[in-house]
Every structure is written in structure tokens, then in C-alpha cells.
Amino acid sequence: MVLKAEGIILRKYELRETSYILVVFTKEFGKIKGVMKGISKPYPQFAGNFEPFAKSQVLFYRKNKSSLDLITRCEALDFFLPIRKSIERLTYANYFIELIDIVTADYDANEALYQVLVESLDMLAGTHSAKRVGRIFELKFLGALGLSPQLDVCARCGSEVKEASLFSVNQGGLLCRGCAGNGNREIEISLGSVKFMRKIQSSSIEKTVHVKVSREVGVQTEKVLRNFLHYHINRPVKSLKFLAGLEKSGIV
Ligand SMILES: [Zn+2]
Structure with a gap:
């Protein structure tokens, strides 16, 4: 089942050329950690969505305890540009x-x-x-x-x-x-x-x-x-x- 949450990006790591691990503090579920795959470079239209402290809407599949969730979508709601x-x-x-x-x-x-x-x-x-x-x-x-x-x-x-x-x-x-x-x-x-x-x-x-x-x-x-x-x-x-x-x- 796909889950939807609103959250603030806490951290991001580049995993491979086209994947990120994102750590997001969500309103609904608390802190989640997931992999977001298939981000092709150059990706100026996506880059801001994964920056620390951006407020984003996240769609993800929850995996079992020992593995990372799978994030299928992460879209910035507020990038806090003045900050x-x-x-x-x-x-x-x-x-x-x-x-x-x-x-x-x-x-x-x-x-x-x-x-x-x-x-x-x-x-x-x-x-x-x-x-x-x-x-x-x-x-x-x-x-x-x-x-x-x-x-x-x-x-x-x-x-x-x-x-x-x-x-x-x-x-x-x-x-x-x-x-x-x-x-x-x-x-x-x-x-x-x-x-x-x-x-x-x-x-x-x-x-x-x-x-x-x-x-x-x-x-x-x-x-x-x-x-x-x-x-x-x-x-x-x-x-x-x-x-x-x-x-x-x-x-x-
Ligand atoms: Zn006293």
C-alpha cells in the first residue's frame, strides 16, 4: 500500500548515479528513511525537492524493519528560499x-x-x-x-x-x-x-x-x-x- 505524508527533509545521500537515500521527518509517521530511484541527471527540476529542510510531499511504500522504504515521489511544497x-x-x-x-x-x-x-x-x-x-x-x-x-x-x-x-x-x-x-x-x-x-x-x-x-x-x-x-x-x-x-x- 502506498502511503502519503508531508515532511521536512532531514538528510539526503547519493546512493548511485540515479538514486538517493532520503531521511524525512513526516507529520504523519515521524522519521522515515527511504530510497528514491530513477532520478536521471541533469535534474534541475528535481534537485530542490531533496534539499535539507525543504517541506515536501512524499509518497512511499513501507518496507519491513530491516530495509529502507521505497519513496516513489518527493515533491517540494516549500523550499524556504529566503533562508x-x-x-x-x-x-x-x-x-x-x-x-x-x-x-x-x-x-x-x-x-x-x-x-x-x-x-x-x-x-x-x-x-x-x-x-x-x-x-x-x-x-x-x-x-x-x-x-x-x-x-x-x-x-x-x-x-x-x-x-x-x-x-x-x-x-x-x-x-x-x-x-x-x-x-x-x-x-x-x-x-x-x-x-x-x-x-x-x-x-x-x-x-x-x-x-x-x-x-x-x-x-x-x-x-x-x-x-x-x-x-x-x-x-x-x-x-x-x-x-x-x-x-x-x-x-x-
Ligand atoms: Zn528551592
């Missing part, structure tokens, strides 16, 4: 799909996670700051995986936190002053950063992208989220390393 014209936006899009690829298993659908990815790519293709879209993606991504940081009360004792505080990576959220310093991995966090992160957690991506924050809040939120994600993912993220290189050399 591909900016090295910073392109790197963020690659970062999003790299994180998705790391945390997803084959045939384990997560429609909320799929929506976070698609909406973040839509925003990244607009004129909003790429860094801002990055922070929103990180928090929404954690939320869709059930790993949202605790930002309302102390993650250790549950008491209310009303002032500038500490964020504990291994406790999974804010710490009150009383709970600080017990061997937790702690990062200073201002009330402004906490409010910004809460706003992202409770609002739609479209709304949060317009909220104005200071540079300090942006920098602090990035540090907190990077550390928190690193703690959960626990492996190097190639696109982040590349992004750090771009930032260091002043390109972005």
Missing part, C-alpha cells in the same frame, strides 16, 4: 533539523514537534531575527519533547521564585536562593530572562517573535538554553559549532 540566501538563517535551519534528527526515532510520530519545526522555518524565512527564532525553536522543541524547563517555581523545593535567580541545568529549571549551591550546575538568570522564556512557553511562535527584549536578555537566554539542551542531548551539534565559527569571525 537559503542568508548564511545565518541557513545555519539555524540546519541546527533545527540536526536537533530533530538526533532526538527522533524512526516511525515515532510527534505532530507537535513537527509543527514547531515547520512554524520555526516559516518564521526564519521571514524578516525576524534568526537568533530570536532560534531561542523560540529551542524552548518549543523542549516543550514538544516533554522537557520544558521549570520556570514558575523552584525546580527543587517548589517555592515561588520572584527575583533574579539561578537556573539549574540538572534540576531542570529555576532554583530559589535557599536551594542554590548543592552541586547543581547553576547559571545566573535575571527576572527579565525568566519572563521572556515564560512568554515563549505560553504563547504562539508567531506572537513571541515580535516581543522586544534587551541584548542582555537575549544573550542570557541563549546561554541557559544551550546548556540545558546540551545536558539533555549530550553530544556535539555540528551546526552549532559552525555557527560559533561564524560569530567568532564576525560574519553574523
